Amino acid sequence: MSLFLRLALLGLLILPEPAAAYIPVPNCLLPFLPCGDGGVEGLNAYFWNTAFPFLRVSFVGIALLMFVYYGIQLMLARQQESVQSEAKSAYEMAIFGCVLVMLASMIVETFTPGIPGAFIKPEPLITGLTAVIFYFKAALTAVVIMRITIQGVRLVLLEGQAEGEMEKQKKQFFNSLLGVGLVLLANAIVAAAYPGARSGILATEIVGFANFLLVLAGGAAVLAFIAAGVMMIVSFDESLKDRAKKTMFTTVLAIVVILTSYVLVNYFLAL
Structure with a gap:
């Protein structure tokens, strides 16, 4: 019954205005909100102007409470794996859910272009998806900056200690860079997959990331x-001088490998 009622309300919202403007429908659905005018046209306006904004604000309040609650759980239950997994899943x-709520009205607008008009008007949904992508990129930027800062501090504090932990922090640092690269290339990969798109879109992004x-x-x-160089100058210990020489040799070798890889990538992209 509830499914039928939801489908019926959705159908009323997307009915063509001339066909539904004067169907008598009660539209004072929420007693603590003001009522609208009569007819399906009034019900439509009531939903868009009163009910939907109220539900959005309520959802934002509930979501903020959830974020705070599960954030406290993550801080207080660091050693409890089950609580950590539950909190992450809830996040x-x-x-x-926030993304769906934000896109809900835009999805409806996409499929109600008006009369006359095409069956689908993609511009509202494209606008919403662009905003969602920007939101996720901003969130990712904040997370990556925080992770790199924490890992850098740990690398400085762990210098000469806990070799296994040093390797773990280095691995997490490079994983963060790899994740950033994938996110930066995501738009280019999708754009290159569009019908009629040129592969040069992706090639340009790859070169920029390189x-x-x-x-x-x-x-x-x-x-x-x-x-x-500093180690070579100020050190009186031969082992430190050998370490400095090894560092210089490894650095030169790494530069040669990186530049060779860059030249090879440019060569194959130019084919």
């Missing part, structure tokens, strides 16, 4: 050379 569902990695590698190489 995923809450984010997915340039970004080259900048990082160049900065790291400069720091490695400076550290090795």
